[in-house]
Amino acid sequence: MNDKRINRISEEVRKVVSDLLLSEIKDPRISGMPSVNRVNVTKDLKFAKIYISVLGNEEEKVNTIKGLESAKGFIRKEIGRRIDLRHVPEPLFYLDETIEHAIHMLKLIDEVNNGMHEREADSDE
Secondary structure, eight states: OOHHHHHHHHHHHHHHHHHHHHHTOOOTTOOSOEEEEEEEEOTTSSEEEEEEEEOSOHHHHHHHHHHHHHTHHHHHHHHHHHSOOSSOOEEEEEEOOHHHHHHHHHHHHHHHHHHHHHHHHHHHO
16 A cells, blocks of 8 residues: 555544544543554554553553553544544554653753753863
């Protein structure tokens, strides 16, 4: 299948799942402000790998993924209803920690920069 079409389908699935997270899925396990970072639909349209980012502690992250797994049937049905596809991909949820990793890296860079500024200030005195 054409890569351009796969990318468009992936983006549409991302929009649908994001909308469902914001307005329609009311599972109490889903907390910590989840967001859909990206979606990769396989070329045969059998699976949609959905990468979810959750701001919160480890327990909230695990519970959010469990809640999404239990709502998988509803999510698939809504994807099929909102996107006109012959075969609706099965959603597979993955925890995406790239945002947390980026925040950690920024903190490390700030610490290094602050340490350099302190050393420069000490050497000037």
